[in-house]
Structure formats: C-alpha cells, structure tokens
Amino acid sequence: MSKVKPFKLGFVDFATKDVGKLKNYYTEIMGYKFVEQDNEGKVYLSNGLDHHNIVISPCENNGVQSYGYQLDGQMSLEDVQKQLKAQGIDSSIKRDAKPGLSEFLELTDPAGNLLQLYLKMDEAAIGFGSSGILPFKLGHVAFHAENYAKTIDFYQEVLGFHFTDMIGPNLANFLTCNADHHVINIVKSNQTKLHHIAFQLKDASHHITSADYLVKNGYPILWGPSRHTAGHNIASYHHDPDKNLIELYTDMDIYIPELNIFEPRPWHKELPQKPKQWNSVSSWETEFTNNLGAL
Ligand SMILES: [Fe+2]
Structure with a gap:
C-alpha cells in the first residue's frame, strides 16, 4: 500500500x-x-x-x-x-x-x-531575481510545539518523515522528508509558534556577502555564522521586519535513508555520522545567544 x-x-x-x-x-x-x-x-x-x-x-x-x-x-x-x-x-x-x-x-x-x-503547483517560471540575497531554496522550518511528542509521532508515522538528530534530551528534534538533514525541527514547548525558517545559500562566500547586505540594510546578524552540531550546517540568524527569525545556511548534512547515516564530511567527528543526540548547538563551540529563543 x-x-x-x-x-x-x-x-x-x-x-x-x-x-x-x-x-x-x-x-x-x-x-x-x-x-x-x-x-x-x-x-x-x-x-x-x-x-x-x-x-x-x-x-x-x-x-x-x-x-x-x-x-x-x-x-x-x-x-x-x-x-x-x-x-x-x-x-x-x-x-x-x-x-x-x-x-x-x-x-x-x-x-x-x-x-x-x-501534488502539483503551477509554475511561475519567472526565473531567479537579479538582486538581493537570492537563496537557492526555502529549506526548513523550526517551530515550538505544544503536544510535542504527539507532533513528532505525527510527522514520522503519518507523513513518513525520518528522525535524523536530537538536541536534547528531548529539546529539539530534527526530521526530514528528503535528503536534507532536516526539513522540520520541532522544539519542545507549551505554546506552538515559529522558531525560525531557513533558506539555503550557495556557499560561504554567498553567506558573507549576504551578511554584508543585511547589515547595510538594517538587519543585524544575531548569531553566527557558526557550524551547527545537528546537521553541521553553517548558519547565521537575523530577524525579518516582523521579528520572525530567519536562518541562512550552507553545508547541511545529506541524509542517506538506506544506510541511516549522513554522507561523510571532513568536519564530522564520527565516521560514519549517524543520527544521534547532541548536547550543544554549535560544533565550533560558539555561544548561542538567548535572544534567538530557547533552544
Ligand atoms: Fe535551522
């Protein structure tokens, strides 16, 4: 079936x-x-x-x-x-x-x-823009969730997502429905609300020019760039005008469901790198500031 x-x-x-x-x-x-x-x-x-x-x-x-x-x-x-x-x-x-x-x-x-x-969305077919940050794609969403355990079950059991990592115990759970390390990050909470949404950039150079552009236009970088533990993405965060937290990232782990491992990368401390529980947010040990919301 x-x-x-x-x-x-x-x-x-x-x-x-x-x-x-x-x-x-x-x-x-x-x-x-x-x-x-x-x-x-x-x-x-x-x-x-x-x-x-x-x-x-x-x-x-x-x-x-x-x-x-x-x-x-x-x-x-x-x-x-x-x-x-x-x-x-x-x-x-x-x-x-x-x-x-x-x-x-x-x-x-x-x-x-x-x-x-x-199943299908119409094509706008208007091509990429020519100015601004121009991310490759909308990559993932992280949200605070009430009914946290039930929500994780729902995405796994009903929508077929794979569990890929946890920051924890049971603080944030990372789930994917494709090869990206995570498409959803579910943060334990007693109130459901957005934690952040994330856009994929092309490389580190793009990250730097994006940060320059954001700051020049009045959007300070709140954290990073630093490499996360779960997903190993190089990430930085800023607020949009509504104070929605926006992540820009590159270098996210690629998940191989057939093997339940991530494609090996030079910065992995374990080979093979498997889904696991992490106890911190930054693999560079960068301090993660509290103004980004509890994690
Ligand atoms: Fe993220």
Missing part, C-alpha cells in the same frame, strides 16, 4: 499586520520575485519556478498562517484523505481556493499548525 509522502517544504504563509513591509523584505532583501496579489490582499512570491514559496497574508497578528508540503504524487488527494481518516485525522480537500494551487488537502498537525498538502 502506498504511503503519504511529502518530499519538499513548498511554501510558508506568513500572517502579518504590515504586508508592504514584509513584502519589501522578501523581495528587496531576500530577492524573491513578486508573482501576484489576490483579492484578499495576499501576496505570492516565488524564487523562480514555483508559483509561490512565500505567501504574505494580511492579518491582525504576526506569525505563520500555514505551511505547504508537496507530495510525491503516488497517491491522489482523495486516497491521502482516506488514509488520514483511517488514522483518525480529519482533513478537507480545497479546490480553486487560492492562486497557484488548483487543489490541496488541508489539515492540522497535533501542535496546531495548519498544513496544506498538494
């Missing part, structure tokens, strides 16, 4: 009190391209191919409204819905409900995050 299989974090839909300010950041600073604004005032931005990777929605609060995951296409949305139902999870199929996605399946994870699962 086929299984529900997301393979990509397709988009993040930000709620914001100030659409213009956030749109300006994701276009002028991050380099995403404007695709369209719908009649509800939602702004759709693309990094080149997909109709949208970032959505900015007018709201009375700031935060994340929903996350979109693309499924591998082995099951119809109706069959996905049936399988979820058999596991006691309600969902609804929405058609012609938003630009770029003719249909998607909407459900809520045990932490309360709204998820939209889809």
Whole structure:
C-alpha cells in the first residue's frame, strides 16, 4: 500500500499586520520575485519556478498562517484523505481556493499548525531575481510545539518523515522528508509558534556577502555564522521586519535513508555520522545567544 509522502517544504504563509513591509523584505532583501496579489490582499512570491514559496497574508497578528508540503504524487488527494481518516485525522480537500494551487488537502498537525498538502503547483517560471540575497531554496522550518511528542509521532508515522538528530534530551528534534538533514525541527514547548525558517545559500562566500547586505540594510546578524552540531550546517540568524527569525545556511548534512547515516564530511567527528543526540548547538563551540529563543 502506498504511503503519504511529502518530499519538499513548498511554501510558508506568513500572517502579518504590515504586508508592504514584509513584502519589501522578501523581495528587496531576500530577492524573491513578486508573482501576484489576490483579492484578499495576499501576496505570492516565488524564487523562480514555483508559483509561490512565500505567501504574505494580511492579518491582525504576526506569525505563520500555514505551511505547504508537496507530495510525491503516488497517491491522489482523495486516497491521502482516506488514509488520514483511517488514522483518525480529519482533513478537507480545497479546490480553486487560492492562486497557484488548483487543489490541496488541508489539515492540522497535533501542535496546531495548519498544513496544506498538494501534488502539483503551477509554475511561475519567472526565473531567479537579479538582486538581493537570492537563496537557492526555502529549506526548513523550526517551530515550538505544544503536544510535542504527539507532533513528532505525527510527522514520522503519518507523513513518513525520518528522525535524523536530537538536541536534547528531548529539546529539539530534527526530521526530514528528503535528503536534507532536516526539513522540520520541532522544539519542545507549551505554546506552538515559529522558531525560525531557513533558506539555503550557495556557499560561504554567498553567506558573507549576504551578511554584508543585511547589515547595510538594517538587519543585524544575531548569531553566527557558526557550524551547527545537528546537521553541521553553517548558519547565521537575523530577524525579518516582523521579528520572525530567519536562518541562512550552507553545508547541511545529506541524509542517506538506506544506510541511516549522513554522507561523510571532513568536519564530522564520527565516521560514519549517524543520527544521534547532541548536547550543544554549535560544533565550533560558539555561544548561542538567548535572544534567538530557547533552544
Ligand atoms: Fe535551522
């Protein structure tokens, strides 16, 4: 029997009190391209191919409204819905409900995050931008989760994610649905909210020019660049105008599910490097400042 299989974090839909300010950041600073604004005032931005990777929605609060995951296409949305139902999870199929996605399946994870699962997104096919940071892709999301244990179970048992590492015991759990070390990082909490979202850069040089560009435009670097333990990504963090924490990274571990190891890298202290529990955040022993939220 086929299984529900997301393979990509397709988009993040930000709620914001100030659409213009956030749109300006994701276009002028991050380099995403404007695709369209719908009649509800939602702004759709693309990094080149997909109709949208970032959505900015007018709201009375700031935060994340929903996350979109693309499924591998082995099951119809109706069959996905049936399988979820058999596991006691309600969902609804929405058609012609938003630009770029003719249909998607909407459900809520045990932490309360709204998820939209889809098979196919329209192509914006407008190409990469020519100014701004221009990340390769939206890589992962980290969120504080109430119902922490149930949420981890959900992503593993229902959506087929692999566990790849833990900072812990039981502080942050890293899960993936593709070859990247993590697509989701679930942080134990009694309140569900975004911890950070992360964009992949091309290399260290890109990281440095991005940091220069951010600072020049009034976005100070809050931590890093430093190499993480879990994932070994070189990461730096800053805030977008809504104080959403944004990570830029390179060099993330590549997971090989067939072997349950990561592709060997010169900076790994263990060969083979396997999923494990880490007790610190930086493999360079850089101090991780508290203003990034508890981790
Ligand atoms: Fe991250």
